Amino acid sequence: MSILDISVPLNENTPTWPGSPGVRVRRYKRLEDGNDCNNSCLECDLHAGTHVDAPSHFLRHGPTVDKLSLGVLIGPAFVVDMGDIKRITAQDLDQCVRFSGVKRLLLKTSNSEIWRKGVREFKKDFVALAADAARWVVDRGDIALIGVDYLSVQCYADGPETHRILLEGGLIIVEGLNLAGVSPGAYEFICLPIALSGVEGAPARAVLRTPEACRTDCRNSMGDGERQ
Numbered sequence: 330m331s332i333l334d335i336s337v338p339l340n341e342n343t344p345t346w347p348g349s350p351g352v353r354v355r356r357y358k359r360l361e362d363g364n365d366c367n368n369s370c371l372e373c374d375l376h377a378g379t380h381v382d383a384p385s386h387f388l389r390h391g392p393t394v395d396k397l398s399l400g401v402l403i404g405p406a407f408v409v410d411m412g413d414i415k416r417i418t419a420q421d422l423d424q425c426v427r428f429s430g431v432k433r434l435l436l437k438t439s440n441s442e443i444w445r446k447g448v449r450e451f452k453k454d455f456v457a458l459a460a461d462a463a464r465w466v467v468d469r470g471d472i473a474l475i476g477v478d479y480l481s482v483q484c485y486a487d488g489p490e491t492h493r494i495l496l497e498g499g500l501i502i503v504e505g506l507n508l509a510g511v512s513p514g515a516y517e518f519i520c521l522p523i524a525l526s527g528v529e530g531a532p533a534r535a536v537l538r539t540p541e542a543c544r545t546d547c548r549n550s551m552g553d554g555e556r557q
C-alpha cells in the first residue's frame with residue numbers, strides 16, 4: 330500500500346488521559362427524524378487520538394497550534410524502530426538513530442501494539458522519552474518534529490521536563506501515532522492538525538507515503554502535463 334494511515338480512529342471509545350472529558354459525538358439532526366440532513370457536533374479533548382502539541386501547551390507565551398509551520402508538518406521523515414525499550418533515553422537514541430540530516434523523526438515502540446489490539450483503556454505504562462532523550466533530540470539541531478506512538482511524549486509519572494525541553498527547542502510534537510505494521514525507514518510524512526485558532530493542540534490526520542508512491546505520483550503528474 331502506498332499511503333499508510335497512521336492516525337488513530339477518533340470516537341467515544343478512543344482512550345484518553347485520566348481526567349480528560351474524552352471524545353463525544355452528538356447527532357443533533359437526523360434524517361430519520363424528518364430532517365433533510367444529518368448534522369453532528371463534537372466535544373473532544375484536543376489531546377485525544379492522533380494530535381499535535383503546540384508550544385503553548387507548556388510554555389506561557391508559546392505559539393498556538395494555528396501558528397505551526399505546515400512546512401515542518403509535511404515532508405521527508407524517518408521511522409525508527411525502538412524495539413521493546415520501556416523508557417527512551419539519550420543513550421537509546423544514540424544507538425537507534427544512526428543517521429543525520431533527518432528533520433522529522435517518528436519513533437515506533439511497543440505502544441503501537443496497544444493501537445493494533447484496539448485497547449480501550451488508557452495505559453499508564455506506555456513508552457516515552459526521558460528528559461535526557463528530549464535534550465538529545467534538541468541538541469542534534471537538525472530535528473524539527475518528533476512523533477511518538479502513544480498519547481504523550483513524556484512518561485506518565487514524569488514531570489513536564491520532556492515536553493518543555495522539546496517545545497522550548499522549537500520542535501513540533503505529534504502524539505498518538507499508530508505505527509503498527511509500518512517498517513522502519515524513509516517516508517513522506519503528512520500531518521495536518523485542524524485549523525483551530527488560539528489553542529495549544531489539535532487532532533490531526535497523519536499519513537505516510539512510501540518513496541515509491543511519491544515517485545510514481547510525480548511521474549504521473551509530469552505525464553499529464555505533457556499531454557495537455
Ligand SMILES: [Zn+2]
Nearest residue numbers: 376382504530
Ligand atoms: Zn498532547
